[in-house]
Amino acid sequence: MGARAVEWVMFDHESLRTSVAARAGSMSHNAIAPVLVARAMQGEEGVLTADGAVSVRTGAFTGRSPKDKFIVRDALTTNSVWWDNAGAMSPDHFDRLLADAVDAMGGLGLYRQDLLAGADPRHQYGVTVLTPSAWHALFIRNLLIRPGEMVPQGERPIPVTIVHAPSFQADPARHGSRSQTVIALDMSRNIVVIAGTSYAGEIKKSVFSLFNFHAPRQGVLPMHCSANLGPDGEAALFFGLSGTGKTTLSNDPARPLIGDDEHGWSESGVFNLEGGCYAKTIKLSETAEPEIFAATRRFGTVLENVVLDPAHVPEFDDVSLTENTRAAYPIHVLPAIAKGSMGGTPKTVVFLTADAFGVLPPIARLTPDQAVYHFLSGYTAKVAGTERGVTEPQATFSACFGAPFMPLHPTVYGDMLAEKLASSGASAWLINTGWTGGGYGVGRRIDIASTRRLLSAALNGELDDVAMRTDDLFGFEVPVAVAGIEARLLTPRLTWADGAAYDRQALHLAGLFRANFEKFGSGANAAPGPRLAQAAA
16 A cells, blocks of 8 residues: 555544544434434424425535535645645645634534445445534435445444534635635545535545545545446446436336445445435436435435425425435435445446537447546536526536546546456446437437436347447447337437537537547547547548
8 A cells, every 4th residue: 555555544533533522512422313313303403304304404505615625735645636626735724624623513412423435345434424413414324334234344444534513614814725614635544624514415525535535546446426236246337427317217126226326346346335325306206216206205314405395295396495405315225226235347337418419319339448538528518597697508527427526637547447348348338318309498308218218228238239320520339220219319410400500519519528628638548539520521
C-alpha cells in the first residue's frame, strides 16, 4: 500500500469517537429502526406516513452541495486527486473544522451507528456515523450494511468516522470553506465532517467518495451503477445519471438485485458497497415500479421531501418541494436480491442515457474502446422545465457517471474499465431511455415496454448475432431489427418528420460530446467518439 496508506489505517478512530461521546449530553449506540423512528417522532424531526414510513424535510438543501465539498490536500492526495474536479482544504483548516464541529455537538443527544460498507469482506470499511439527528441515523442504518446481516465481517475493516453536524455553520475564514456549508474529506485518515446541511445524501456519498479514492489501489474498480444477476450468476451493470432509469431497469423480479447505486468490480466479481437503496420517488408508480413503491410503504423507510396529503399518504407527483424526492430503505425489503449482495464477473455492461435531443437510438452495441469513451463522457440531458431557466434540452456530462464522487482523474477509472472489459469479455451497450421523433417538446419519450424489451434482448444474448448497421456519425452498431420492436424506432432519423432537422441536431450533439471530451487531455482516447469529419464529408 505504501507508507502513507499505513498511516491512514493506523489512525486511532476510537479515540476520536470517544472524544465526541465525552462531550455529548447522551449517546445512543446502534439503535435499531423502531427505536430511531420513536426518537425521531419524539424530537419532532418528521412525521409518520399512513403506512409508517418516516417523512422528513431537509430544509434549504434538497440536494447535494458539490461546490461545498472539499478534500484535504496532503502528501497522499496532492498528486493523485483530480483537483480540477475537487476543492482543496489544508490539513490545518480541516483540523480546526473537525475540532469546532465536535465542540458544537457538545451537550447534545447523539446517535452512533457502527456499520459496514463493502459486501466483500476483503474490501470492507467499518463506518461509524455520529449525528444529533435520529432520522439521519435511521437513514444511514437503512443504507449501509448492518453488522451481522448479509455478509461476514472482515477481520479488520478499514475504519471511517463521519462527524455529522447539520446545524453547525462553518466559518470560511477559519475553516477554509466556501460558505457556512461544508463537506470535508480527509482521505489520509478517513474522517469526514459534514456541516451546515441536513440533506442526508451527503453522508452516503461521502462513504462512496472515500471508497472511490482507495479502491483502485486494491485493484477494485469503484462504480456508480446498479447491478443484478442473470440465471447463471453472471452480473449485469447499469450505469446512468439521475432520471435515466437505472433503478427502475435494474429492479427485475427475474434478476436478483446485487445493489442499487454503488459497487466494486474486483478480480472475483461485483460486490455492493451498501445494504440499502436510495430511490428517487418523483412520479413513482405502483404499476411501473411495484417493488420500489412497496418499499416506500414499509415501516422505517425514510422519505425525503415527499409531500403528504391530509391523510399522510405520499403524493409522489407533487414536486412543490423539489424534484429530488427520495426513499431510503434496506435492500432486504425487496423481493429478489442476490445472496450476500455479490455476483460473478459481469457479462453485460449497460450505459443508460435520457437523450432529450432525440438523436441517439434506443440501443447500440459498443466496442470496448467506445465503452470507455461513453463511460468517461457520462452523458444524459436535462429537459426544458426541470430547472429554472432551462427552456431547451441541455447536455449533461458527468465523468464515469458520477464525477462529483470520483476523486481521481477519470482516466484512472477508464483504464481500469478497459482492463476489466478485456479480461471478462463483457459486452457493452448504450441504451437511450429519452426521446424519439424529435427532441423534448416535439417528439415522445421512448416507452418503458420497448426499453425493457431491448434490454432483455441484450442481456439474454439475443442480439449477439443479429444484423447491425454502423451509425455514420457515432460509429456504434445498431440492430436492424428486434422482435417486438417497431423497426423505425431503431433508426431515429426515420422517426423525425424532418430528416434534415435530425441531421442538424445530431451534429450539434456530436459536437457537444467532442467539446466535453477535451477536458480529459491527451491521456484519454477521443478516437472512439463521434466522427464529425466523416459526417461533414
